[in-house]
Amino acid sequence: MPTSFPSQSETGHIVADTVRSRFRSLADEADVQVLGERPKPHMARRFWYTAYQQATAGLLDRLEDIAEDQGSASAEVVAQNYLSDEEVRQARRDAMREKLAEAFENADR
Known part of the structure; x- marks a missing residue:
């Protein structure tokens, strides 16, 4: 199942660590690199x-x-x-x- 992104939660808000984690998962799933490194949010x-x-x-x-x-x-x-x-x-x-x-x-x- 694809990672949900950007902010899907019961309250409508998520913390920065959640965004970073989801972003990392998306970058890993997509096998994306920027200048040889995983991109950052x-x-x-x-x-x-x-x-x-x-x-x-x-x-x-x-x-x-x-x-x-x-x-x-x-x-x-x-x-x-x-x-x-x-x-x-x-x-x-x-x-x-x-x-x-x-x-x-x-x-x-």
Whole structure:
């Protein structure tokens, strides 16, 4: 049975040692190494936040043309004032899905 990850517990919270243990198990199951060593959880967090920032910036890049066409001050104005929270959230999810697909696609090479 695959390791449950990230946080699945009755309270919704898990302690850091549990995360480290689950991460170690996942890395072992997947036989993943980074520079010849088992990856550490902070490496995944670093990747996640970097990818998330890039996905968010990409979303704003896509909105820039719309902002310009509509005479808005910036893409941020379009995102904040003219898109629903759900539309922005879905666009971020789509962008992250693309980033993660790229990462896993590159991992096979």
